[in-house]
Amino acid sequence: GTAEAWKDFEKSKVYMADLESGLHYLLRVELATHQTLEGEELKTFKDFVTVVAKLFPGRQSVVKLLETLLEWLVSLPLEKIPFDAILDLVNNKMRISGMFLSDQLQWVGCQGSRVGLRGYPCSLWTLFHVLTVQAASRPDALANTGLEENPKAVLQTMRKYIVNFFGCQECGKHFEEMAVASLPQVKSVDQAVLWLWRKHNQVNGRLAGTMSEDPHFPKTQWPSPDLCPTCHEEQDGIHVWNEDKVLMFLKQHYGAANISPKHMY
Ligand code: FAD
Known part of the structure; x- marks a missing residue:
């Protein structure tokens, strides 16, 4: 077969290779199933690019590509954008220096x-956990985007992205049901971090x-006690989460300082 060699990694780390691979797949593969973007899809894509351009804690060359994509989308008076035009920009056909994905x-x-x-x-889960944590730790990052002063900006963008673009439609349906039921209760950027964890x-x-x-990766209630012992408590013999500790853990785990460049191209 063509099985690749197993890459060593630590469960206590987040990997930039996963985040960049996810962005590559989203922008070049998933988006390609939509030949033109217009209406609600175009608005959703613009919001997504806004959020990642402002909040993605990545390499300069990737951030520059996202910022350039955002400037281009914002400056275009078009109501329809062909996917091919987006792809040309993502592939840097115009050869702007220092931008690359x-x-x-x-x-x-x-x-x-x-x-x-x-x-x-x-x-995609990893990316949105990272983005909710960035939004909570850099309150001014979304200034002048139209998304500022909205503690749910990242979650609403994720929700719209999942519904409009995520290839797994059953996932979109489930996620939408969860959002309808409980997203209105989110009132702060910290609650947004915890909401995504809970969901x-x-x-x-x-x-x-x-x-x-x-x-090899059984679904568990995360973080397990070995990753975060203080996140777990018992009350009257029943397991409960210590949500203050969980929030601190999420901010550390998904924070920029915990993103490893190991195995990057
Ligand atoms: P994932 O669930 O993808 O998690 C990735 C990593 O995040 C884990 O390895 C762990 O390090 C960390 N993590 C785990 N739990 C948490 C948590 N609570 N908070 C923070 N970090 C955590 N698949 C379906 O079959 N049906 C669905 O309805 C469905 N809905 C989905 C909805 C969304 C929005 C997304 C993004 C994906 C959905 N999927 C669904 C895919 C599924 O959730 C997993 O992503 C996929 O099965 C791969 O699982 P995984 O083992 O890599 O872990």
Whole structure:
């Protein structure tokens, strides 16, 4: 077969290779299923690019590409944008110096035990956890974008992206149901970080033992006690989360300083 060598990684780290591979897949592969963007899809894509251009804690060359894409989208008076035009920009056809997004898929923390497991969906969760944490730690980052002063800006953008673009439509349906039921209660950027964690665990619970589960990466309620002992408590013999500790853990785990450049192209 063509199985790649297993790459060593630590569960306590987040990998930039996963985040960049996810962005590559989103921009060059997932988006390609839409020949032109208009209306709600175009608005959703603009919001997504705004959020990543302002909040992605990545390499300068990638951030510059996202910023250039954003400037271009904002300056265009068009109501329809062909995917090919976006692809030309993502591939830097105009050869602007210092901007680049690798077109290699290199899963590290998101590598699966076989093709078809983990990979892109794992990187998308990771990306949005990173973005909610960035939004909470850099309150001014979204200034002058139209998304400022909205503690749910990242989550609403994720919600619209998942519904309009994410290849797994059943996932979009489930995510939308969760958002309708509980997103209105989110009132701060910290609550947004915790909301995504809670919903992700809900999905893990639903998928445990199903075909979506990589046998080498069982679905669990995350973070496990070995990753964050103080996140777990017992009250009257029943497991409860210490949400203050969980929030601190999420900010550390998904914070810029915990993103490893290991195995990057
Ligand atoms: P993932 O669940 O992708 O998690 C990636 C990494 O995030 C984990 O390895 C861990 O390090 C960390 N993590 C785990 N839990 C949490 C948490 N609670 N908070 C923060 N970090 C955490 N698949 C389906 O089959 N049906 C669905 O309905 C479905 N809905 C989805 C909805 C969304 C929005 C997304 C992005 C994906 C969805 N998927 C669904 C895919 C599924 O959730 C997994 O992404 C996929 O099965 C790969 O799982 P994984 O083992 O890589 O871990």
